[in-house]
Amino acid sequence: MDSSNDDALDIIITNVVATFRTRCHLNLRTIALEGNNVIYKPEFGKVLIKLRKPKITASIWSSGKIICTGATSEDDAKIGARRLARLLQKLGFRVRFSAFKVVNVLAVCSMPFAIQLIDFTKKNRPIASYEPELHPAATYRIKHIKATVQVFSTGSITVTGPNVQNVATAVEHIYPLLFDCKRALCK
Amino acid sequence: MSRAALRCSGCGGSNIVEDALYCQAQQVCVDCGSVVSEDALASESVYVGGSDVSYSRSTAGAKKPCMNLIIGVQRVISICRILRVNSEIEKLAQVYYQQAYQHESFIRVSLQKKEHLAGCCLLVSCRLLNWPISMATISCLLDADTMVMGMLYIEMIKVLNIKAPIVNITDVMEAHSHDYQISSLHVPEELAESHKVLTQRAVELVELAADSWIVTGRRPIPIMMAAIYLSWQSLKPNKHRLKLSLEKFCHLAKVSKHRPATMRLAEMKEMLCKLGREIPWVREAVTPGNVVKHVEDILKHRYALLRRALRAREDALLAEGQASCEELPTKEDAPAHISELGDQNPNASSVELKAERTQRPADGDHPELPRETLKGPEPAANWGKRVLFAPPCVLQAKRSRAEQPERTDVTGDEDISDSEIDTYIRTPQEAREFALTQKMLSE
Numbered sequence: 001m002d003s004s005n006d007d008a009l010d011i012i013i014t015n016v017v018a019t020f021r022t023r024c025h026l027n028l029r030t031i032a033l034e035g036n037n038v039i040y041k042p043e044f045g046k047v048l049i050k051l052r053k054p055k056i057t058a059s060i061w062s063s064g065k066i067i068c069t070g071a072t073s074e075d076d077a078k079i080g081a082r083r084l085a086r087l088l089q090k091l092g093f094r095v096r097f098s099a100f101k102v103v104n105v106l107a108v109c110s111m112p113f114a115i116q117l118i119d120f121t122k123k124n125r126p127i128a129s130y131e132p133e134l135h136p137a138a139t140y141r142i143k144h145i146k147a148t149v150q151v152f153s154t155g156s157i158t159v160t161g162p163n164v165q166n167v168a169t170a171v172e173h174i175y176p177l178l179f180d181c182k183r184a185l186c187k
Numbered sequence: 188m189s190r191a192a193l194r195c196s197g198c199g200g201s202n203i204v205e206d207a208l209y210c211q212a213q214q215v216c217v218d219c220g221s222v223v224s225e226d227a228l229a230s231e232s233v234y235v236g237g238s239d240v241s242y243s244r245s246t247a248g249a250k251k252p253c254m255n256l257i258i259g260v261q262r263v264i265s266i267c268r269i270l271r272v273n274s275e276i277e278k279l280a281q282v283y284y285q286q287a288y289q290h291e292s293f294i295r296v297s298l299q300k301k302e303h304l305a306g307c308c309l310l311v312s313c314r315l316l317n318w319p320i321s322m323a324t325i326s327c328l329l330d331a332d333t334m335v336m337g338m339l340y341i342e343m344i345k346v347l348n349i350k351a352p353i354v355n356i357t358d359v360m361e362a363h364s365h366d367y368q369i370s371s372l373h374v375p376e377e378l379a380e381s382h383k384v385l386t387q388r389a390v391e392l393v394e395l396a397a398d399s400w401i402v403t404g405r406r407p408i409p410i411m412m413a414a415i416y417l418s419w420q421s422l423k424p425n426k427h428r429l430k431l432s433l434e435k436f437c438h439l440a441k442v443s444k445h446r447p448a449t450m451r452l453a454e455m456k457e458m459l460c461k462l463g464r465e466i467p468w469v470r471e472a473v474t475p476g477n478v479v480k481h482v483e484d485i486l487k488h489r490y491a492l493l494r495r496a497l498r499a500r501e502d503a504l505l506a507e508g509q510a511s512c513e514e515l516p517t518k519e520d521a522p523a524h525i526s527e528l529g530d531q532n533p534n535a536s537s538v539e540l541k542a543e544r545t546q547r548p549a550d551g552d553h554p555e556l557p558r559e560t561l562k563g564p565e566p567a568a569n570w571g572k573r574v575l576f577a578p579p580c581v582l583q584a585k586r587s588r589a590e591q592p593e594r595t596d597v598t599g600d601e602d603i604s605d606s607e608i609d610t611y612i613r614t615p616q617e618a619r620e621f622a623l624t625q626k627m628l629s630e
Contacts, residue, residue, distance in 0.1 A: 033613075033618050033621060033622060034612060034613050034618050035611060035612060035613065036610070036611050036612065036613055037611060049611075051611070052610075075598055078600070079600075079601060079603075082603060083603050083607070083608065086603050086608050087608050087611050087612070090605075090608055090609070090612055091612060117403075118353055121353070125350055126345075126348070126350075129341060129344075130353060131322075131337060131340070131341065131353075132353065132404075132407075133321060133322045133323060133333070133337070133354075133406070133407065134322070134333070134334065134337035134341075136403070136404030136405070137404075152404065153403045153404060154400075154403075154404075154578050154580055154581050155581075156580070
């Protein structure tokens with residue numbers, strides 16, 4: 001029953017964050033001068049480069065550590081990171097693409113039913129927490145796969161996890177719990 | 188060494204007297220004044236035969252409690268007195284504060300945070316002992332940021348392992364309505380209203396609003412403000428009250444208006460209109476402009492009106508469904524679609540709805556709802572279009588990005604062409620011009 005429901009549910013990955021290192025010092029001023037689509041932020045000590053395809057924003061530090069955000073899949077993030085490394089190579093730095101790691105994946109999913117959040121929090125007490133005055137969603141942290149699910153009463157959920165597989169597992173894990181606290185749609 | 192045998196090393200004289208410098212015994216030469224010999228500053232005989240005891244162990248019995256803890260507990264008591272909570276809550280808050288203060292997560296935080304911790308302890312005690320108070324009230328009292336207090340509260344609950352119930356907005360309503368100065372002491376008679384009546388009607392309005400997705404996920408204060416304004420207007424809908432806008436009402440009651448309250452007011456009026464249209468004895472069209480007159484009737488007969496409105500909606504959808512089902516080739520879609528409509532109202536109380544369901548045999552199973560809705564004409568995610576009341580985020584659902592299916596063939600290890608990368612690099616001439624422009628701009 002779980003896998004068939006998974007087919008019907010659309011898990012849309014909205015953001016993938018990845019990091020990698022270039023193993024060499026980078027001169028931010030040179031990058032700012034010779035690169036297109038570059039924003040130099042001296043107060044933070046970093047440079048932002050926005051790639052067009054895939055649509056990625058990269059923060060580059062002079063130590064050679066780079067964080068890429070905005071990709072819509074893990075492979076997209078990898079190719080964007082490699083493009084960036086290639087770009088830096090062309091700018092004259094002795095770049096070696098290393099330590100690529102996907103750090104965070106954010107996905108959204110929409111349930112076809114509304115959820116009674118107070119009921120959901122009561123049934124999953126210490127793992128779920130809900131403070132309506134602070135945030136309209138209930139937070140459910142799945143420790144063993146290090147994923148956090150935010151459940152909204154309209155039926156939408158957002159899932160953050162270290163990789164796409166964990167995110168999918170988290171949705172599978174939480175679907176039956178949400179189904180139990182389905183809200184009657186007669187209103 | 189006898190004194191007689193001592194000789195001064197400075198002058199060689201033997202005229203030496205004993206002269207103590209405070210507690211140190213010294214032998215001093217009278218002729219030149221130099222010190223010949225001196226005793227030890229502290230005599231060792233005091234410690235002869237005693238055991239070595241470290242300082243912390245020797246003063247362990249007389250250890251003083253932490254001063255900041257005492258001040259913190261007193262602060263907890265003073266906040267309790269200001270809010271006039273009962274003594275049980277006061278005691279519980281003190282207990283929690285002492286536990287939390289001495290826990291390793293909170294022992295080293297700043298004093299300001301420790302004060303916020305006092306507020307959090309009070310909040311959790313109030314919730315456990317059924318005293319409705321909102322976090323916003325306590326943050327206002329302590330002049331703290333609600334978000335900071337909130338984070339501290341969540342951490343404290345986790346650390347102390349407390350299971351606190353959630354405060355309902357209707358519980359807080361009475362306390363909130365006391366803020367409004369519109370009793371007969373403060374305003375002229377025709378605009379005055381007693382708190383009790385006002386609160387009661389406002390609570391009914393908020394309960395109705397909760398059923399129609401106005402309350403879920405929204406901040407409580409603008410909702411309460413809109414509810415109190417509407418209840419005040421509808422209790423005596425004369426032209427004086429109807430003419431006064433929300434802003435002027437807030438000015439009259441001496442409360443500061445919250446911007447979202449206007450939107451909540453509009454949403455509530457729209458919801459009341461939907462119900463007002465079902466009133467059988469009202470001939471004219473019910474619009475947000477004239478719905479205030481009918482609020483009393485709507486609230487009195489709200490359950491009946493809700494049922495009528497739902498039934499009208501069901502009929503409209505069935506008519507639409509049948510019209511679209513005539514176009515579809517397969518017969519199985521029709522019962523699937525209708526059973527989907529039937530499935531939406533599992534808790535409907537009216538007899539007529541149940542009769543409709545039994546007339547059309549529903550052969551879909553309940554847990555397979557997602558699969559069935561895919562076969563139906565409307566997408567599963569947009570259930571808002573099928574029901575009477577739905578939150579705005581579902582009614583105006585964001586469309587997912589169209590480029591989704593195109594990126595399935597990316598593997599991450601493809602070749603990257605040079606020309607692609609060159610688009611990101613400025614030509615040397617462009618770079619020179621850019622540097623020149625920057626220099627000119629910075630001068």
